Amino acid sequence: MTVTILAMGGGGFSMEPDNPLLDDFALSLATRRRGAGGLPRVCFVPTASGDSETYQDQFREAFTGRAEVSTLSLFRLGEVPGGDVREHVLAQDVVYVGGGSTANLLALWRLHGLDEVLREAAEAGTVLAGVSAGMNCWFEASVTDSFGPMAPLTDGLGLLTGSACPHYDGEPERRPTYLDLVGTKRLPSGYAADDGCALLFRGGELVEAVASRPEARAYRVHLSGDALDVEDGMEAPDVAESPVEVRFLG
Template sequence: MGRIVAIGGGELDITHRINEYIVKLAGKKNPNFLFIGTASHDAEGYITGIKNEFESLGCSVSALRLTTETYTDEEINSILNLADIIYVGGGDTSFMMDTWKKYGLDEKLKQIYYNDQAVLSGLSAGAICWFSCGHSDSSIFEVDGQVGYGWVNGLLEIFPYTFCPHYNERGEILDSMIGEQTSPCLALDNNVAFVDQDGCISYVTSDNSSKAYVLNYVDGMLKKQEQKVDKI
């Protein structure tokens, strides 16, 4: 079993302490850090922000640009094998998963987890991907150009939960939709991370207000259980 840090959301300056935590989890002085920005269509501004943040934390940073560059299977394997940390960026979850499947990247990332080859991490769409189903505002849910919400399936399914990021922003929307799901839903505020270390689950944040919840719909009633979140 491996290591995963799935962040509920937040800009890089807000999640800085969690980013430090990710780097420390790698256990190396100058870890190789790989950013996968597929969900943002490999937006260069996003890549630059990630590069600046994690280089400041002592990492050697590179990016896998599946939407703007062409790779052979051997090249992708080589890039992944060099990584001590893999961080998946936010954006369009549905588009990201469709793109990954063209390259077999979904299965490659699962094997990295099960072999504990690197710290796997990500934010928003990059957190959703590790679960069985995600609450998402992917473009496929837009209605007349307006943001819409729905469920994205076909994820990596490492954890048997539905996942919702940005719960502090979309809590009412999720609460109204959760009855459509049969599996428990893990809902994280911005600046909260779900952490899995070899099967041991915890939650971390750098502030005093961000929260994590497990939601279930039982006998027609929404049940919401707040989880213990450790401040780092």
């Protein structure tokens, strides 16, 4: 089955509590809808925030009544519905990954084998979605503040090729850092998404970009032209931002 991934640069219930457009779009991708009354089963994975209880409460408040909701806490595995992580994840229509530390998320997922479970679920038809760290994690690489200052992270899950940069317009250091990392080849080419913008991939290919606000943008960030010789003898390839067409959901 074709793997479907919705990578959100920012937005959703935690950042735009009064604007449900991105979350509504995520729910619309759940074509199977195996929950009670035809509602989609949606599991929130807050690993990147240290399984913040406040974050989980925000999720439940936003999605209850629109979906059959659950949360997966790796810090409280005894509370996993049914007691079996794999079985629970495979039963979901959507897995929604929250923001926080991408590096910590990846380490804990691998420790518990959740990375492979998510890959299996995606191949079986579960939609993978996420914001910020929940965007970064699906790519091969990303720019992250997991280590303090903005830095490259090159050991993502690799369900999507290339690199990712969320919050492209939302945090002043994101754009210049990402352009520098791609331009100096410390990160491979990839995609950047503003807050309120999401990238929909199917089978590893970008299908479309959607937004919860009219001005939100997305870009393909990549090398262009030949490497240039600069005064110190180092190579400085050109880096380009190619706009991606974005569909406003309003």
